[in-house]
Amino acid sequence: xxxxxxxxxxxxxxxxxxxxxxxxxxxxxxxxxxxxxxxxxxxxxxxxxxxxxxxxxxxxxxxxxxxxxxxxxxxxxxxxxxxxxxxxxxxxxxxxxxxxxxxxxxxxxxxxxxxxxxxxxxxxxxxxxxxxxxxxxxxxxxxxxxxxxxxxxxxxxxxxxxxxxxxxxxxxxxxxxxxxxxxxxxxxxxxxxxxxxxxxxxxxxxxxxxxxxxxxxxxxxxxxxxxxxxxxxxxxxxxxxxxxxxxxxxxxxxxxxxxxxxxxxxxxxxxxxxxxxxxxxxxxxxxxxxxxxxxxxxxxxxxxxxxxxxxxxxxxxxxxxxxxxxxxxxxxxxxxxxxxxxxxxxxxxxxxxxxxx
Ligand code: DCP
Ligand code: MG
Numbered sequence: 260x261x262x263x264x265x266x267x268x269x270x271x272x273x274x275x276x277x278x279x280x281x282x283x284x285x286x287x288x289x290x291x292x293x294x295x296x297x298x299x300x301x302x303x304x305x306x307x308x309x310x311x312x313x314x315x316x317x318x319x320x321x322x323x324x325x326x327x328x329x330x331x332x333x334x335x336x337x338x339x340x341x342x343x344x345x346x347x348x349x350x351x352x353x354x355x356x357x358x359x360x361x362x363x364x365x366x367x368x369x370x371x372x373x374x375x376x377x378x379x380x381x382x383x384x385x386x387x388x389x390x391x392x393x394x395x396x397x398x399x400x401x402x403x404x405x406x407x408x409x410x411x412x413x414x415x416x417x418x419x420x421x422x423x424x425x426x427x428x429x430x431x432x433x434x435x436x437x438x439x440x441x442x443x444x445x446x447x448x449x450x451x452x453x454x455x456x457x458x459x460x461x462x463x464x465x466x467x468x469x470x471x472x473x474x475x476x477x478x479x480x481x482x483x484x485x486x487x488x489x490x491x492x493x494x495x496x497x498x499x500x501x502x503x504x505x506x507x508x509x510x511x512x513x514x515x516x517x518x519x520x521x522x523x524x525x526x527x528x529x530x531x532x533x534x535x536x537x538x539x540x541x542x543x544x545x546x547x548x549x550x551x552x553x554x555x556x557x558x559x560x561x562x563x564x565x566x567x568x569x570x571x572x573x574x575x576x577x578x579x580x581x582x583x584x585x586x587x588x589x590x591x592x593x594x595x596x597x598x599x600x601x602x603x604x605x606x607x608x609x610x611x612x613x614x615x616x
Contacts, residue, residue, distance in 0.1 A: 269420035409491035429489025434461030506594035541597035
């Protein structure tokens, strides 16, 4: 049985803007993608929850949103690069918690955490993730947990913002919902199904296969039947990685190499395990320091290909000492990154599970 966690940040672009413009806190905020034509031509990228209460939402023309907005509503131009850099730091946190990790958009990712064996442990991990994102980036997210990607994503949408929804029994969770809530069913299909008497996902799950094929075509009918029954075998797909990074927040701000290195020990272990699991050797090792103004400082070295824990620790320690002596920085967060990978050339032996297969 798999356990999949789905994470989605709350009103992401708008929350990023609230953070750097504290005067916006508590006010409706609309982040816009203005088109080149100027004026109010363009679409709403997102709105914070306050602005959503007035019916403003993603994709809506900015001119529509202006008509619905109260006088105190702030309309801001989207700054994608800014959101992306925040997203990258959060994705690093998420990736470090998963057996397998797949980012699916700027603010959304799946984590396969099946090795945790048990929903309770997955819920604990989800709480830890929420706390870590809140303490390091001051952002909230919503999390869904289920046996597959479909159910975990629907669980995330179930309670937002700042939600945490574990689903142990997908049928019990899905069946009472209106059929239009099932991912992959657009308004048109929902309408046709409603006309055929299918109003809930439960109705769809037990709807006659022949009749369903008549409405949506044979291939889609099979897929929709599976989805309605909470079945989804699609894997969490890790992309080919270019680097592995781990970052941690220090218990105290510091410029003391041995104090910072203590925190880096577990990160080095994490990276070593990840390299082993992926059968990779790295040639470049970097140490990162983030100071209290979120400025990142790094120092790197390239060496013979390795996955050894000792080597990673030794190089990290050397790089850290070098970085601190070159720059007068006080670290708030610190991390290690390895890159420049090559595949491990294993001796095939009979005890090697890949060889046995
Ligand atoms: N986005 C966009 N245009 C859209 C939808 C989204 O530019 N039509 C951008 C802005 C969002 C970000 O992508 O902040 C993430 O999309 P989500 O669908 O997750 O929306 P939010 O994070 O804004 O809100 P929610 O709290 O519902 O997740
Ligand atoms: Mg979101």
